[in-house]
Amino acid sequence: MSVDSPPNQLRSITPLAVALLVVLATVPAGVTAVAQSSATASTVTISEIQTPPGSGDASPYDGQNxxxxxxxxxxxxxxxxxxxxxxxxxxVYVYGNSTVSAGETVTVTGLVKEYNGVTEIDVGTAAGAVSVTGTAPIPDATAVSTGEASTEAYEGVLVTVSNLSVTATPGEYGEWAVSDGSGxxxxxxxxxxxxxxxxxxxxxxxxLSGPVHYTFGAFKIQPTAMAGYTAPTDNGSSVPVDGTTLTVLSYNDIQTAASDPTKMGRLVGAVNSREAAIDNPTVVVGGGDQVSPSSLSPVSNHTVPVETLNTLDPAAEVVGNHDLDYGFAAVEAYSDDSAFPWLVANVRHEDGGTIPGTESYTVxxxxxxxxxxVGLVxxxxxxxxxxxxxxEGYEVTDYVSTGSRVATTLKEEENVDVVIAAAHIGVPESETLARNTEHIDVIVTGDDEVTYGPKTVDGTVVMEAQARAAYLGEANLSVGQDDTSLDSGRLITLDGSNGYPINRTANDTxxxxxGQYLSTVAGRTTVPLDSTFSSNYAQETAWGNTVTDAFRAETGADVAATNAGGIRGDFVIDPGPVTYNDIYTSLPFGNHLVxxxxxxxxxxxxxxxxxxxxxxxxxxxxxxxxxGVTxxxxxxxxxxxxxxxxYVEGEPLDPxxxxxxxxxxxxxxxxxxQRYGWNMSDLRTVDSDYTLYGTATAEYINETSxxxxxxxxxxxxxxxxxxxxxxxxxxxxxQLSVDVPETVQSVNGSTVHVENxxxxxxxASDASVSNGTLTATFERSALDSLAQSSESLQLYAGYTDSALDGDRNSFDSSVxxxxxxxxxxxxTSSLARFDTAPRDGRIGVSEVLTAIAAYNADTQVGGEPVTITDVRAVITAYNTEAAV
Structure with a gap:
């Protein structure tokens, strides 16, 4: 075919694909096309690639082909x-090609790089190539101790370790661990x-045999063979629990971070790194609000946040308030997709059951x-x-009494050693729970999104890791036969400064x-769109105007309103393209229009x-x-x-x-x-538009960009x-003059203005306060123009208030x-404006109003209100016969 004129069936493909066709068309038949790097590849041995030049672990060929x-x-x-x-x-590990088979001999060309601590050859780069040259026996596994296997020297090497004890079994979805006594x-x-x-x-x-890999901050064996496994007797009860250290890792309120590859990759990477680095048993527990709000939740039907959580692999999650953003029915759907249980013990249905898809507790x-x-809200x-x-037939029972009852059941009937409450209730409520329960050892809390602890409150450890994958909580507990106590604890910052790797699976998910859902540009903006919490809660924003204008454009309503809490993301969209990611990150809930x-x-x-x-x-x-409302x-x-x-659409509100x-x-x-005697649900519903509020905004921007x-x-x-x-x-x-109270000390002249x-x-061109009077000067024609289209004009001025400004904790000034x-x-009454005040011997508005009132009372032309022609006649007669 001609690469200059692709056939019709190819004309819809991307320009990048067309360019690729051009490149491939120049390659002779039967020859694999490999783009060449500008740097010539050096031929070296694996030992030369892997042996670090000094005390570090980086390859001397890092960054080279x-x-x-x-x-x-x-x-x-x-x-x-x-x-x-x-x-x-x-x-050595070769990344970017999995089409070969064990036992084949190959020659590879690629870029050496250090990816999150592992030395690898990346053959997926422009210079990458893999050629199968034959077959050969797989090299014998190198016999090492478990302690030796966890060293740089055996990274990528097929090893065998013997005479092992199983020391950790996270289960089907996680790593496990063995030791021969050396580590x-x-x-x-x-x-x-x-x-x-x-x-x-x-x-x-x-x-146990397999190559040694380095992922998530630790060396580990990827097994190819295992021999002589013997299960323990009595479920390991021969090992006493007394004196054991248990590590609890926690996180909460992931929310919008669920759509951030780096944040989710680093959270999972940090969890896996800590699990691998800790010698004692470790359990991971989530504190709720993980499924929503995220820009990926409404567009993926929760699947992306849950898939990432499956990679993280917690022991359990509690259902937080935002995990109900899509209703009770959605819980069962995302629970079915989860590789871990969702818990809540104190939300009960009138039939006695829990929310479908949830359990009260897990062991x-x-x-x-x-x-x-146990899960609590x-x-x-x-x-x-x-x-x-x-x-929906649900009630929320008291979290203290329910938590205490379930914890007692766990200790006395399930014979657990440690009880953890995954409690989406916040720190003050967690402290209340801690002081009023006997059998709860740890409370992993969430909801108020603060950094707290780990700290012991009346014998119970309480911890909260703020929100949005900013921190990972870690509590190390001494577990005894009779009690559990906090040995040490910390909140680990996940800003990249601690060197924790980014989990590739979570990042890529x-x-x-x-890329699939959010990269498309919906439209453009010529002004910044402020999606920050502080702005949208406190005052009008251009973004809030856009969102609510979109509501009215969708429904045709007189007025639209949206709560500031429904605007998330906490960022500013700069002038330029507005993507679906911008919109759904800011408007991530599954709320529709009513x-x-x-x-x-x-x-x-x-x-x-x-x-x-x-x-x-x-x-x-x-x-x-x-x-629609001012x-x-x-x-x-x-x-x-x-x-x-x-005012609604410029007209005074009619009660x-x-x-x-x-x-x-x-x-x-x-x-x-309780406040007004009515509820929103009691009002007549004119229309329920099941367009998501984010989707309505995206469509509005797309149509009006x-x-x-x-x-x-x-x-x-x-x-x-x-x-x-x-x-x-x-x-x-x-010049407008206003008498002001003594508390008005000074005025900010740049803020003084009149609005319709x-x-x-x-x-105002000038404004000042003197002797209890605010005086402001305006261009007269500008005020005249403003008055032509309004029935009310208001003066506003930012000022310093001696009585109030000391108590102010948001805005800098008073108004x-x-x-x-x-x-x-x-x-007034939609009549054209004449003079603003008596001057030059002519009447002003007050005289006109008086004349109109008299005219209507005495004349009643045709029984109709006066027209503009009538008013002009009155003014003419007045000025002629009774001039001031």
Whole structure:
């Protein structure tokens, strides 16, 4: 075929594929095409590649292309082990080709590199090549002790270890370990023969053979043969538990990190490294909120987060509030896909059962220690999920009494040595649990996302590893016949500074999914889109405007609102392309759109329900993002109301009118019964649009790109409202004056501005405070233009408040508000504006209003309200006959 004009069936392939066709078309038939590196490959022995030049473990050929040869000893999914002798430094791992077979002799050319501690030849590079030259007997396994096997000299070498005891059995999904007394070595769950993985510790093995690999921070044997296995008697009970050290590794609230390849790879790598490095029994427990929220959760139906957790291989997980983001039915689905149990003991259905797919507790064996794990949540889970517990027939029982009861069962009936509570309840509640239970030894907690411990509270160890794979918790416990105590503990930082490797499987799982689901560009933005927690909770953002505008575009509602807690990611999307990854990382929940019919007063109450004031825990916050509505929220302690003026599409809110308001499905379940006497679920549902809120936003950006959601001051913070302003006009300017209280010490002139009811704003050219009066100067024509399209004009000014600013813990300044409608005049009753105030002997707005009132009362032309023509006639008559 002609490479210049590919046939029709090839015209839809990518430009990269077309380029590849061009390259291949130049290669003669029967010859394998191998791109050549600019560097010539050196021909060296495996020993030369593997022997470090000094005391380190890096190859002297690191970063260089080499050619070497040998016999294949074992093949993995992604490569093979190559050896050309016996003894130290005679083997190496070849990555990027798994088409060869054990016993074949091959010549390889590739790039030598150190990948997370293992020296390997990468034949998947441009210079890579593998040629099978024949067959040969596999080299004899080098006999070593288990202590020697865990050294750099035997990396990649086929070894055999003998007279072994099984010291750890994590199970089918994890590594196990053996020792001949010289030191423990891990045995990989990757096997290259029919090797039985022991299910119990304490058994013996005559011999075990396989190449030594280095992964996840430790050397380990990938077995090819095992002989003489004898199972232990009495399930290892002959080994006393008293004095044993048990290590508990924990993590919690992975959430958005589940879509980050590096974070998930490093978390799994750190867990595996610690498991391999620790000589004593080790158990891994998760603290909940792992399935959601993640950008990959809504697009992959939870499968990607669960697949990554399977690689991590915990002993158990507790169901957190975000693990219910897709409802109760989804739990059974992701539990079926999980290689570990999901636990929650104190959420019970009215039929007596637990959430389908969950268990109350599980029992696992680690070495000679029997461990019981119970899952617990607190009552706060009901307000933090998008599901209605009562409607679904579920109740949350007291976590203290339930935890204590199950722990007693585990100790007295299951005969466990250690009880761990996987408790998605937060630190204060965990401390309460610790002080009110007798048989719980460790609490792995989550939910409030803080760094805590490991610390002993009234005899119970409590630990929390913040969130989003930032830390790994580690507690080393001394397990006795009568009690368990904390020997040592720490929170391990997972920022890359500790040298923990990135697990390739976890990294690739997430990276591949991102490429599949999230790499596409949805559109472009000309302004930064702020998805940070601090901004979206506190005030209006361009991103919040975009999201809520997308809601209204999807449903056609009058108003849209979304809670700040539904905006995640904690990042800023810079001007330029906006990808699906950006959108779904920020909007990761499985929430869809629900449109409710609300009265104006209910809309006001909805807005007010989320307002916090300046002395609250996080300071003054609106905690909502909105579209179609403009409102003021009051951040002053003791104020009579938390919401001031409200306008819908520029018109004053009518308390008795009805409005269609679109919210996300989580908000649609909000309850206000105790505060306002109504609940969102009680309101009439105009429409349920099952488009995900992230998908609605993605479609909106795609359809309206490029977007430029400038700040429109839909949400306006007010600290103090003062008396109406007065106006004085001179030449081309208008000077507004406002009497202010003594607490107003100074004003920030750059913040002083007048706004109309929708999106119009004019800033002052000069502003100052003197003798209790704020004076601000504006361009008169700009104010006139602003007044043409609004029935209300408001002055706002940032200022220093001597009474309040000392209590402020969020915004730097206070905000003053005054009504300037009467001072400036507006397009009242949709009539064109005339003069703003009496001047030059002519009437102003107040005179016009008086004339209109008199005219309507006395004349009632045709029984209809006056028209603009009528008003002009009145003004003309007034100015002619009764000029001021």
């Amino acid at each position: 080499v050619t070497t040869s040998g016999t294949v000893t074992a093949v993995t999914e992604s490569g093979f082990f190559l050896q050309n002798g016996t003894g130290p430094y005679s083997g 423990e070595i891990a045995v990989d769950d990757v096997t290259h023969a029919n090797v039985t993985v022991p299910s119990e510790t304490g058994g013996t093995i005559d011999s 696992v064996q680690r070495g000679n220690v029997t461990i019981g794990i 607190d009552d706060a889970i009901k307000s933090k999920t998008a599901v209605d517990f009562e409607d 997430v990276a591949d999914a991102r 449109t409710k019919e609300m009265t104006g007063e209910q809309l006001r109450e909805l807005l007010a329900s989320q307002v916090t004031r300046l002395d609250a825990q996080y300071g003054a916050q609106a905690q909502l993002q909105v579209s 409102y003021e929220f009051v951040d002053r302690p003791g104020a009579e109301t938390t919401v001031g003026d409200v 008795t009118a009805t409005y269609d308001v679109t919210v996300n499905s989580y908000m649609a379940g909000w309850t206000f019964g 490029p977007i430029s959601p400038d700040g429109e001051d839909r949400i306006r913070r007010v600290t103090r409202t003062v008396a109406d302003a007065s106006a004085t006009e001179a030449d081309a300017t208008t 009811t929708s999106d119009g704003v004019v800033y 003053l508000n005054a009504d300037v409608t009467e001072a400036i005049g507006t397009n």
